[in-house]
Amino acid sequence: MTERTNLSLEDYRWDAQGCCGCRGCIYVDYVFCEGAKNPFRCPSLIRYNFDVYTALGRGKVALRMLNKQGEFTDSTRDILYKCNLCGACDAGCKRNLDLDPLMVMETFRIWAIDNGHEPPEGLKKVTDTIAESENRYGAPHDKRADWLPADAKFSENPEMLYFVGCNSSYKNKAIAEATIGILEAANIGYALFPDEKCCGNPIYVSGALDAAIEQAQKNIDTLKASGADTIVTSCAECYKTWKVDYPKIMDKRTDEMGYKIIHITELAAEKIEDGTLKPSHEVPMTVTYHDSCNLARLSDNWIPWHGTRGRFGCTEPIKEYRRCDTGVYKQPRAILKSIPGLKFKEISRKKENALCCGAGGGVADAYPDFAQDTANDRLNEIADTGAEAVVSACPYCVDNLSEAVKDGGKSVKTYDITQILCEALTGKGGL
Numbered sequence: 001m002t003e004r005t006n007l008s009l010e011d012y013r014w015d016a017q018g019c020c021g022c023r024g025c026i027y028v029d030y031v032f033c034e035g036a037k038n039p040f041r042c043p044s045l046i047r048y049n050f051d052v053y054t055a056l057g058r059g060k061v062a063l064r065m066l067n068k069q070g071e072f073t074d075s076t077r078d079i080l081y082k083c084n085l086c087g088a089c090d091a092g093c094k095r096n097l098d099l100d101p102l103m104v105m106e107t108f109r110i111w112a113i114d115n116g117h118e119p120p121e122g123l124k125k126v127t128d129t130i131a132e133s134e135n136r137y138g139a140p141h142d143k144r145a146d147w148l149p150a151d152a153k154f155s156e157n158p159e160m161l162y163f164v165g166c167n168s169s170y171k172n173k174a175i176a177e178a179t180i181g182i183l184e185a186a187n188i189g190y191a192l193f194p195d196e197k198c199c200g201n202p203i204y205v206s207g208a209l210d211a212a213i214e215q216a217q218k219n220i221d222t223l224k225a226s227g228a229d230t231i232v233t234s235c236a237e238c239y240k241t242w243k244v245d246y247p248k249i250m251d252k253r254t255d256e257m258g259y260k261i262i263h264i265t266e267l268a269a270e271k272i273e274d275g276t277l278k279p280s281h282e283v284p285m286t287v288t289y290h291d292s293c294n295l296a297r298l299s300d301n302w303i304p305w306h307g308t309r310g311r312f313g314c315t316e317p318i319k320e321y322r323r324c325d326t327g328v329y330k331q332p333r334a335i336l337k338s339i340p341g342l343k344f345k346e347i348s349r350k351k352e353n354a355l356c357c358g359a360g361g362g363v364a365d366a367y368p369d370f371a372q373d374t375a376n377d378r379l380n381e382i383a384d385t386g387a388e389a390v391v392s393a394c395p396y397c398v399d400n401l402s403e404a405v406k407d408g409g410k411s412v413k414t415y416d417i418t419q420i421l422c423e424a425l426t427g428k429g430g431l
């Protein structure tokens with residue numbers, strides 16, 4: 001058993017009370033805002049249009065709870081969980097102040113569970129399902145690797161283990177197949193992560209910290225027992241969970257975890273640059289790229305801080321901030337631009353200012369209508385680029401956007417980047 005770490009709302013009291021109400025967490029900074037059409041960065045504000053459904057509002061509610069000034073009601077739960085934990089507010093806030101509004105909201109969820117409150121029903125159902133079956137779909141655990149083609153070329157001494165994730169193991173299996181296609185084209189010695197279990201992202205975002213630690217520990221123990229120390233993922237959510245949330249809940253720096261986590265786009269971009277991978281098959285398509293929150297602005301290495309605050313919030317020892325600036329932004333773009341026949345169009349809200357697809361933070365499970373509203377907002381922005389397809393590097397973004405396309409009768413196509421790249425490398429990406 002792992003000991004409970006000190007990840008409490010009280011740790012982020014300063015970040016809630018230091019809010020100056022500037023609303024940088026709501027608007028895209030005007031320097032980065034292309035025109036007047038898409039000024040907002042917070043999906044929750046776009047949908048519910050009240051300050052309480054923003055980082056600044058949730059910070060105020062969190063303070064009331066910490067100060068025992070009010071009851072946690074059903075409305076409080078709605079305010080807390082109708083948030084994608086997408087981090088767009090965090091990127092905006094850090095342009096002005098050294099505050100961590102996202103951590104206020106994450107630890108507020110932990111506070112809620114610790115104080116006997118339940119997460120919303122849809123999210124609870126998913127966490128219960130993971131506890132029963134080790135995946136979010138309730139599918140048989142022993143069928144997790146059923147997607148695997150018979151001719152997969154595993155290495156006996158793998159350089160890295162492929163952590164597939166629940167989504168691509170059971171649902172979007174084409175992503176898993178395309179990923180091993182890329183690994184094999186790059187001559188990487190790989191094997192599947194043995195006895196893979198859900199990374200636990202839905203558990204962490206529900207606020208159930210003890211259960212999230214337990215889930216993380218199962219996968220970390222398996223990794224240790226395997227003797228490997230490098231993991232590759234195609235799922236942005238698994239990537240961020242291993243890279244940021246596992247160290248966060250274990251109270252360690254990312255580089256103290258004893259393993260390295262790579263997203264397939266990081267690996268492929270490097271192999272294209274050094275000439276190992278040669279995309280040679282034409283993909284005649286005009287595409288835009290949707291930055292997944294988990295792969296991009298949420299994926300800076302985790303840096304724990306314990307210390308004291310002085311006047312004006314000065315820290316002792318000095319706190320190192322994560323500023324949403326070291327995530328995987330350039331690699332997916334470099335991959336797309338290397339593909340013959342493919343035309344790339346940049347979208348208005350991009351990189352750290354990208355609008356979430358709507359699925360994150362448990363919203364797709366708990367509030368599917370809200371998730372689809374945000375996806376529709378994003379699809380309008382995608383349509384404005386003139387691209388015929390949107391590419392992402394996260395199966396959950398692809399799912400949420402695809403569902404909105406289907407329900408809205410829209411014509412834009414949706415792809416995971418592994419499918420596009422595998423097509424360009426082998427002609428067998430299944431497009």
Ligand code: SF4
Binds near residue numbers: 025102
């Ligand atoms: S995490 Fe995303 S949805 Fe939540 S308050 Fe911040 S910008 Fe809004």
Ligand code: SF4
Binds near residue numbers: 019026092093094099
């Ligand atoms: S950007 Fe930061 S300081 Fe400004 S209103 Fe939002 S949370 Fe408060």
